[in-house]
Amino acid sequence: MNHLMLTKLAWALEHEDGLLDAYRHDPGAVLDRFKLSARHRQAVLDHDAETLLADGLNPVVLRNLLVMLGVPHAELYQRDR
DSSP, X not given: OOHHHHHHHHHHHHHSTTHHHHHHHOHHHHHTTSOOOHHHHHHHHHTXXXXXXXXXXXXXXXXXXXXXXXXXXXXXXXXXX
């Protein structure tokens, strides 16, 4: 897993003007800016906390990323959304 790229993605979505809106419009185009494996790219698109956590992503980064993408705290680790 490229933890650095996922961390950069989470940071950029929170801090770069317009990036979160761009992600909501065309997530693939935004994710193309970050060198993610196919597995982790899909996990981000699916809001798959279990995969990202199991593969070693820092839990704080994971929380920030998924909350930025609109996943409520209570649903962070539920696959059946």
